[in-house]
Amino acid sequence: MTKMLFREDAYLREAPGRVLAHTDRGGVVLDASLFYATGGGQPGDSGRLTWDGGSMPVVTAVKGEDEDIVLVPGEGADLPPVGTELFQHLDWDRRHGLMRVHTALHLLSVVIPLPVTGGQIAEGQGRLDFDMPDAPEDKAALEEALNALIARDLEVSETWITEDELDQNPGLVKTMSVQPPRGAGRIRLVRIGDGAEQVDLQPCGGTHVRRTAEIGRVTFGKIEKKSRLNRRVRIALAD
Known part of the structure; x- marks a missing residue:
């Protein structure tokens, strides 16, 4: 199993x-990977x-067998020969x-507290799909609410629980389409805010900023109707 250096320090x-x-x-499979492998959107x-x-340029990283991370x-x-000692340089x-x-x-899943049916992250933008039968009445108000949360400069941290603890708290899982990976016996939770200031806590294996102010201002894009019950909400970084 590849050691996940990005999990220990995303910076x-x-x-x-x-x-x-x-x-x-x-x-190429390394003993320890600086590179996050595609997953969870x-x-x-x-x-x-x-x-x-x-x-060797690394164009992406994907998951391999037995929790290995494969550099493409x-x-x-x-390719560096097997056994080569090298340095990894992240973009x-x-x-x-x-x-x-x-x-x-x-x-965004805090501002729109509805079940999430899908999501995708891209360079400078992302989207979540919600179980949202009716379109929001005031998109501008949602955008301002999201930016107000970001501006609070909340701490982003992680904690771990057992799989049994997650089963006892199913409400932690917001995404209906993707379930947290199981088999290791424990689940990573990402927390935004601390103590009385906590605004979100959910399973996630991805990389995050340390504080919300690092995000900067975001803008809302189109809110698209994808099916009778689902709507797609797009956001983009303003800079």
Whole structure:
């Protein structure tokens, strides 16, 4: 199992690593990964690997077998040999943008307290789909409410519970389409706000900013009707 360095510190931009294996499809597996693997609506990270005498662009990261993280090289790139000691370099600007959007979407689920049926994070923008039969009456008011939460500069932290504890508190799971990964015996929760200031707590394996003010101002895009009960709400970073 690849050690998830991004889980220990989402702000880590460079780290050493050692090549454990190459996959049948030409991916690279390291003993520890700085790169988040695609999952939960969040894209995989990009960046590069460097070693004595070589380098490899990383276009994305995906999940492999046995909880391994597979780094996908650029087309035609040379792979570091198995056993190579190397350095990982994260495309930080892209990652930080994804972190800002991800945390903003958690706050969107606070402003619109309805079941979430899907979601997607992209560079500079994201969306959540809600079980929302009727369109909101005042989109501008929702946008201001979201930006007011962001401006409170709330702390974003994590805690862990057991799978049994999650089963006893099913209301923690907001997303109907994606269930938290199981099998490890424990579930990671992302908390926004602390103590009396807590506004959100939900299972999540992705990367987030440390404080909500880092998100900056966001704007609402179209609210689209996707089916009889579902509506898609899009947001974008203002800068």
